[in-house]
Amino acid sequence: xxxxxxxxxxxxxxxxxxxxxxxxxxxxxxxxxxxxxxxxxxxxxxxxxxxxxxxxxxxxxxxxxxxxxxxxxxxxxxxxxxxxxxxxxxxxxxxxxxxxxxxxxxxxxxxxxxxxxxxxxxxxxxxxxxxxxxxxxxxxxxxxxxxxxxxxxxxxxxxxxxxxxxxxxxxxxxxxxxxxxxxxxxxxxxxxxxxxxxxxxxxxxxxxxxxxxxxxxxxxxxxxxxxxxxxxxxxxxxxxxxxxxxxxxxxxxxxxxxxxxxxxxxxxxxxxxxxxxxxxxxxxxxxxxxxxxxxxxxxxxxxxxxxxxxxxxxxxxxxxxxxxx
Numbered sequence: 001x002x003x004x005x006x007x008x009x010x011x012x013x014x015x016x017x018x019x020x021x022x023x024x025x026x027x028x029x030x031x032x033x034x035x036x037x038x039x040x041x042x043x044x045x046x047x048x049x050x051x052x053x054x055x056x057x058x059x060x061x062x063x064x065x066x067x068x069x070x071x072x073x074x075x076x077x078x079x080x081x082x083x084x085x086x087x088x089x090x091x092x093x094x095x096x097x098x099x100x101x102x103x104x105x106x107x108x109x110x111x112x113x114x115x116x117x118x119x120x121x122x123x124x125x126x127x128x129x130x131x132x133x134x135x136x137x138x139x140x141x142x143x144x145x146x147x148x149x150x151x152x153x154x155x156x157x158x159x160x161x162x163x164x165x166x167x168x169x170x171x172x173x174x175x176x177x178x179x180x181x182x183x184x185x186x187x188x189x190x191x192x193x194x195x196x197x198x199x200x201x202x203x204x205x206x207x208x209x210x211x212x213x214x215x216x217x218x219x220x221x222x223x224x225x226x227x228x229x230x231x232x233x234x235x236x237x238x239x240x241x242x243x244x245x246x247x248x249x250x251x252x253x254x255x256x257x258x259x260x261x262x263x264x265x266x267x268x269x270x271x272x273x274x275x276x277x278x279x280x281x282x283x284x285x286x287x288x289x290x291x292x293x294x295x296x297x298x299x300x301x302x303x304x305x306x307x308x309x310x311x312x313x314x315x316x317x318x319x320x321x322x323x324x325x
Contacts, residue, residue: 002100005128010055026052050116054091063232064253065097065154068182072257073101074324075208075265081149084108087168088139088156092121099129109133139168151176157183157192169196173203178259185227185252193254205258210273218295227254228318271320278315285312289321
């Protein structure tokens with residue numbers, strides 16, 4: 001329901017923006033986000049920027065956040081946040097994803113430094129998420145945050161200086177009982193998630209997703225990176241800018257979810273995680289896994305084990321293995 005409401009709000013938003021202006025704003029934003037220089041100023045400078053970003057990128061960032069939150073919820077059965085802070089939430093994609101994951105249970109606050117993004121986010125959410133608070137503030141230097149059940153930091157670390165990244169993650173770790181950080185699924189995005197993961201563990205939190213453990217990540221930086229994919233529908237603006245014909249795209253993302261010790265699932269380490277698309281061959285399925293005890297590995301499931309083979313054929317990239325009951 002929330003995804004449909006978000007789509008409808010974005011479609012209505014584009015009717016008031018000339019196509020040429022929207023396309024030009026998107027192209028400038030793409031150049032900004034692909035740059036390597038972090039900034040002390042917001043990337044979204046005015047309403048045209050905010051509208052272009054929302055129409056072009058919000059469905060994808062919402063899809064990635066929703067996938068990360070769904071994996072988190074699966075590791076915390078029976079738990080739901082009553083309060084949520086979205087650090088650097090901009091137009092609110094992660095807040096929409098929280099509402100879709102735990103409907104009707106959570107009071108959210110979106111904190112960002114870009115006033116145009118906050119104003120647009122409030123406008124988009126007015127009908128479907130009327131109780132969300134939208135607050136302006138710097139992310140890396142506002143001191144202590146009020147304690148909250150859930151903190152999300154979604155698609156924002158890449159915009160910050162290294163010092164501000166560390167400050168934001170440290171603030172999230174102090175404030176949140178559960179912290180979920182999401183970044184683009186690029187090698188650079190993975191490195192930012194890896195650094196955030198290390199800081200969260202150092203702060204005493206325990207990793208619940210996607211990793212099946214809180215020990216050091218077994219991936220060798222520069223040789224590979226951990227990422228997943230969420231399939232999302234493309235907006236008309238997205239197809240126009242990219243010149244694409246497919247009605248969907250796969251948004252690659254990296255993420256980490258960590259919790260305070262009292263919320264960690266009993267038994268500690270979780271199931272293994274499928275970290276590549278399963279390879280289905282005649283009579284067998286090959287699964288690339290990150291495991292609780294042995295790090296990265298591969299398992300082959302054959303038809304000889306009928307139940308496991310059937311489950312493996314239905315398993316997707318990012319799922320747990322064996323499948324959760």
